[in-house]
Amino acid sequence: xxxxxxxxxxxxxxxxxxxxxxxxxxxxxxxxxxxxxxxxxxxxxxxxxxxxxxxxxxxxxxxxxxxxxxxxxxxxxxxxxxxxxxxxxxxxxxxxxxxxxxxxxxxxxxxxxxxxxxxxxxxxxxxxxxxxxxxxxxxxxxxxxxxxxxxxxxxxxxxxxxxxxxxxxxxxxxxxxxxxxxxxxxxxxxxxxxxxxxxxxxxxxxxxxxxxxxxxxxxxxxxxxxxxxxxxxxxxxxxxxxxxxxxxxxxxxxxxxxxxxxxxxxxxxxxxxxxxxxxxxxxxxxxxxxxxxxxxxxxxxxxxxxxxxxxxxxxxxxxxxxxxxxxxxxxxxxxxxxxxxxxxxxxxxxxxxxxxxxxxxxxxxxxxxxxxxxxxxxxxxxxxxxxxxxxxxxxxxxxxxxxxxxxxxxxxxxxxxxxxxxxxxxxxxxxxxxxxxxxxxxxxxxxxxxxxxxxxxxxxxxxxxxxxxxxxxxxxxxxxxxxxxxxxxxxxxxxxxxxxxxxxxxxxxxxxxxxxxxxxxxxxxxxxxxxxxxxxxxxxxxxxxxxxxxxxxxxxxxxxxxxxxxxxxxxxxxxxxx
Amino acid sequence: xxxxxxxxxxxxxxxxxxxxxxxxxxxxxxxxxxxxxxxxxxxxxxxxxxxxxxxxxxxxxxxxxxxxxxxxxxxxxxxxxxxxxxxxxxxxxxxxxxxxxxxxxxxxxxxxxxxxxxxxx
Numbered sequence: 244x245x246x247x248x249x250x251x252x253x254x255x256x257x258x259x260x261x262x263x264x265x266x267x268x269x270x271x272x273x274x275x276x277x278x279x280x281x282x283x284x285x286x287x288x289x290x291x292x293x294x295x296x297x298x299x300x301x302x303x304x305x306x307x308x309x310x311x312x313x314x315x316x317x318x319x320x321x322x323x324x325x326x327x328x329x330x331x332x333x334x335x336x337x338x339x340x341x342x343x344x345x346x347x348x349x350x351x352x353x354x355x356x357x358x359x360x361x362x363x364x365x366x367x368x369x370x371x372x373x374x375x376x377x378x379x380x381x382x383x384x385x386x387x388x389x390x391x392x393x394x395x396x397x398x399x400x401x402x403x404x405x406x407x408x409x410x411x412x413x414x415x416x417x418x419x420x421x422x423x424x425x426x427x428x429x430x431x432x433x434x435x436x437x438x439x440x441x442x443x444x445x446x447x448x449x450x451x452x453x454x455x456x457x458x459x460x461x462x463x464x465x466x467x468x469x470x471x472x473x474x475x476x477x478x479x480x481x482x483x484x485x486x487x488x489x490x491x492x493x494x495x496x497x498x499x500x501x502x503x504x505x506x507x508x509x510x511x512x513x514x515x516x517x518x519x520x521x522x523x524x525x526x527x528x529x530x531x532x533x534x535x536x537x538x539x540x541x542x543x544x545x546x547x548x549x550x551x552x553x554x555x556x557x558x559x560x561x562x563x564x565x566x567x568x569x570x571x572x573x574x575x576x577x578x579x580x581x582x583x584x585x586x587x588x589x590x591x592x593x594x595x596x597x598x599x600x601x602x603x604x605x606x607x608x609x610x611x612x613x614x615x616x617x618x619x620x621x622x623x624x625x626x627x628x629x630x631x632x633x634x635x636x637x638x639x640x641x642x643x644x645x646x647x648x649x650x651x652x653x654x655x656x657x658x659x660x661x662x663x664x665x666x667x668x669x670x671x672x673x674x675x676x677x678x679x680x681x682x683x684x685x686x687x688x689x690x691x692x693x694x695x696x697x698x699x700x701x702x703x704x705x706x707x708x709x710x711x712x713x714x715x716x717x718x719x720x721x722x723x724x725x726x727x728x729x730x731x732x733x734x735x736x737x738x739x740x741x742x743x744x745x746x747x748x749x750x751x752x753x754x755x756x757x758x759x760x761x762x763x764x765x766x767x768x769x770x771x772x773x774x775x776x777x778x779x780x781x782x783x784x785x786x787x788x789x790x791x792x793x794x795x796x797x798x799x800x801x802x803x804x805x806x807x808x809x810x811x812x813x814x815x816x817x818x819x820x821x
Numbered sequence: 822x823x824x825x826x827x828x829x830x831x832x833x834x835x836x837x838x839x840x841x842x843x844x845x846x847x848x849x850x851x852x853x854x855x856x857x858x859x860x861x862x863x864x865x866x867x868x869x870x871x872x873x874x875x876x877x878x879x880x881x882x883x884x885x886x887x888x889x890x891x892x893x894x895x896x897x898x899x900x901x902x903x904x905x906x907x908x909x910x911x912x913x914x915x916x917x918x919x920x921x922x923x924x925x926x927x928x929x930x931x932x933x934x935x936x937x938x939x940x941x942x
Contacts, residue, residue, distance in 0.1 A: 353829045557906060561874070564903040565830060568925045575928045580843055588839065595832045647831070648852070684829070685876050687853065730877045 255318035281316070285419055288312040288796065289426040303328050305427055306394065310337055316419045320386060323405040325354050327629075331368045332358075335807045337614060340409060341382035349385070353391055354405050361400045388413040392424055425593040425616070454611050455523075455539035457532065461500055461505045466534065475539050477519050481731050484571055490518055500527055515542070522546045563606060566599035609765060616768040622773055623667040630721060630793070631696055633662055637675045638694060641683060648688045659700035662795050664721055671793075675803030677762045678725040678789050685787070687730035695724045718793050722774070726788035732781040739765040740779060766791075822938055823847040825866035827857030827883065828901065829876050833924070837870065840929035845875065854878030858886055861893045868940055870932075871918070873909060874900035881912050888917040897939050 292305050303326045313322050320340040326333040334354075336347060351369075359365070394402040404424070406414060455472030455796050459465055467483040473480060476490045488497045495516060504511050504527045512526045518539075521611035526538040573592040577584065584592075615621045635654055645652040675694075682692045684804075700719050730741065741763050770777045770791045781787035824841055826904035828834050829852050838848045849864045851857040854875040861869060862937040869887070880900060887893040900921045908922045919939055922932065 557904065561903045563926065564925045565833075568903060569830065569832045569836065572840075572929050575930070576836055579928075579930060580839075583843060584839075591835070595835070601833065642884055685857070687877075809871070 254548060254572040256702075258407075259747050265299065266724055268405060269425075281419065284312075284315055285423060286422055287432075292423070292427045293430045302326060302394065302396070302431060303333055305431065306402045306404070307335070309423055309427060310335065311709055312423070313337075313406070313420070314339070315727065317406060317417075318408060318410075318413060319406045320409045321350060321381070321405075321407050323350050323354065323360055324402055324407075326402040327358075327362070327365075327367065327400070332365075333370050335372045338372070338373070338378070341376055341379055342409075343380050343382040343384050344378050345384040346382065346386065347378055350389075350405055352390065353389070354403055357393075361393055362401070383409050385409075387411045390414040390417065392417075392420065394424060394431075396428050397435045401431065419543060431601070455489065455541070455542070456536060458534055458536050459487075459501055460535075461502060461533045463501075471541075472537075472539055475518070475521055475523065475541055487718065493514065493519070495525075501537070503529060504535050505533060505775070515546070559610070563603065566602045566606075569599045570596050571663050579650070583770055600721035609762065612765055616765060621768060621772055625665040625667050625773075627663050627665050628668060629661075630664060630671070630723070633671060634694055634696065634723065638673055644683055645692065648683065648686070648690075650683060650686055650689070651691050653693045655693065655695045657695055659809035661698050661721065663695065663795055666773060666793060666797055667769075668774075673727075674766045674791065675723075677766050679784050681762070681789075682725055682729065682787070684815075686727040690728050692727045697722045697724075697794065720791055721795055722792050723742050724788050726786060726792040728786035731777070731785055732787055733783055737781055739779070822851060822868075822942060823864065823866045824855070824936060825849045825851065825860055825864060825869045826879075827851045827854070827869060827875070829853060830872070836929055840933050844933045844937065845886075846933075846936065848942075854880070854883045857883050858893075860892070861887055861896065865867075866896060868936055869896055869898045870936070871898050871900055873900060873904060873913070881909075881916055884913060884916045884918055887911040898941060899935065907939065 290307065291308055306324045306326050308326055310322055313319065320335045320338070321342055322339075324333075324335045326335070334351060336350070386409055388411055389405065389407035392404045394404065406420075408414070446469075449467075450471075451470040452469060453471055455467035455469065455475040457465060457472045463484045465482070465487065468480075468482075468487075473482070476482075476487060478486050478490060484498075492498050495513070500511055505532075508529050510526065510528045512524065514524050516525055517522050521541050521543045524540040524542055526540070528536050530536050530540070575596045577589055577592050612621065620735065636739055638652060639653060641652060679692070679694070686692055698721055701722060728747050767777050770793070774792050775791055775793045777791040779787065779789050824846050826834050826837050826841075826848060828837070828850075828868045831852065834850045834852070838850060841848050849860055849866060850858045857869075857871065857875070860866075871880050871883060875883065878886075880902070884898060884900070887896065887898065892918075897919045898917070900918040901924050902909065902921070903924045905923055912923050920935065922935065925937070
């Protein structure tokens with residue numbers, strides 16, 4: 244009996260103990276579950292904040308997210324936030340209990356005073372928003388516990404949060420709220436730094452562009468402008484949209500065009516707009532809903548080149564028209580005056596026709612040679628030969644022309660022992676022919692034209708400045724000079740003698756006087772293909788000397804670092820080279 | 822009646838000379854601008870055929886000089902050129918040239934007719 248009682252008691256105790264244990268387990272389980280749920284919720288709030296930052300980086304929206312989530316963690320009568328945004332303070336109030344105006348007024352005053360301690364006194368306007376039950380006079384007017392927490396990112400106060408309760412000691416444990424605010428602050432700081440870095444990258448990218456770019460919105464605000472745009476428009480970094488608009492021509496209303504692009508959402512472009520001394524192609528593209536990017540493409544140099552090409556084409560047409568006109572007129576005279584024209588005159592005109600036809604073929608050859616030279620396809624057929632003989636033979640052809648103008652044409656060999664050198668006979672004949680015909684053309688009646696050949700060392704850097712005129716190399720060259728006592732060449736024209744396209748401001752007639760410009764361009768190309776150099780010395784009204792050098796040894800390479808000659812330093816050359 | 826031909830193209834000068842002489846006109850030639858100005862003063866021609874492109878001074882410069890000199894300003898000048906740019910034509914006409922003749926467009930006989938017309942022969 245006793246045994247049965249003891250067993251029953253023991254079982255009963257066990258049952259009670261088990262039941263107690265079960266209750267504890269259940270409590271623990273629910274506690275853990277609640278903590279887990281809170282944690283998950285907290286994480287989801289942090290995740291939402293991070294997403295909002297990545298999407299909009301708008302701290303007002305971040306604060307809204309935090310405020311809305313607060314009621315899940317904390318009890319409050321009123322929660323409020325003050326966000327500094329767009330030069331104003333957005334004051335948002337969320338009420339959970341009935342409170343009166345006085346209650347809200349106190350919050351506002353307290354928050355403003357806290358904010359002032361954090362960011363200094365401000366006179367920003369306050370924009371108020373309210374959610375939850377509206378204030379009513381019967382509501383409570385005081386709170387017994389309250390709490391302020393700032394949101395700081397990149398050492399800058401972005402907002403202030405407020406919680407207040409009509410109960411006492413409501414905010415002893417604020418761990419969860421701190422954690423959320425810290426996460427938001429860290430995300431905003433990190434994102435702000437990333438944005439700053441990307442902005443820097445973006446700005447250095449657009450600043451490195453040759454095209455001018457600026458962005459403007461539909462309210463005539465200049466949002467960004469790169470260095471090229473400031474340079475092209477001739478404005479400073481402090482310029483605003485009005486300054487930019489003023490630079491555009493009167494018939495180009497920039498503000499209107501930007502507005503139209505924003506409204507139509509379609510790009511707009513206009514070509515060849517003259518601004519300052521630049522010619523620009525302008526492209527306006529919509530960006531988002533209210534902005535546009537304006538690209539200024541500077542085509543000034545391109546236009547200049549285009550004009551020069553046009554000039555060159557006109558000159559070529561002129562140069563081809565001249566012999567064709569002569570042929571046409573000679574033939575016409577023979578036909579119309581066949582009965583009256585004397586036989587020797589008829590023969591003379593036939594000779595002219597023959598000669599002019601050859602001239603046209605020569606010009607076509609020059610155009611083709613120029614194309615070959617430009618394409619690097621001018622191939623030399625070099626053979627060893629007597630350069631002096633070649634020059635003398637070539638000069639023979641010019642004797643009749645010189646005699647007609649009563650010009651003395653002389654040849655002089657300045658060196659006794661002229662070595663045999665390798666050269667392309669046809670191409671060097673072309674060079675001599677070109678230089679001689681130029682000299683005879685620009686020398687007045689009764690003048691002098693002289694061709695000299697020498698074998699000597701020459702200053703190595705012909706187009707640069709040889710220090711004190713000293714010879715840095717003992718390499719000897721055959722040097723051929725064609726000089727005249729003709730009209731001479733203006734210094735500014737000397738600079739563009741050997742260039743195909745020139746940038747100097749010359750009239751079409753002046754360029755035409757110099758010929759197509761292809762002649763000397765080709766001459767320079769031929770000489771340089773022989774590893775030689777060409778230079779000019781000219782004094783206006785006194786005469787001109789064209790000289791060129793040819794290496795005296797087969798395949799001789801200059802023993803110095805010769806710069807590739809260009810057309811510009813020829814004036815310097817004429818002072819250093821004799 | 823004497824015509825001065827200022828043109829650096831010797832062949833064309835010979836052609837124009839022949840055509841003008843065949844029509845009974847006297848001719849003088851100058852192969853550059855400076856010589857053209859000198860001969861305009863010394864030879865006292867009744868008309869000048871002046872090429873636009875010359876080796877020393879441009880045809881328009883020669884025109885300007887002749888029109889500014891009291892001894893030559895009344896001589897009618899016909900400008901010749903193988904250029905057809907309007908700005909050059911305008912410059913010549915504004916400078917006092919009587920007419921602007923595209924060389925490639927006229928036959929020697931047309932040129933003679935234009936000269937005769939200008940001389941009212």
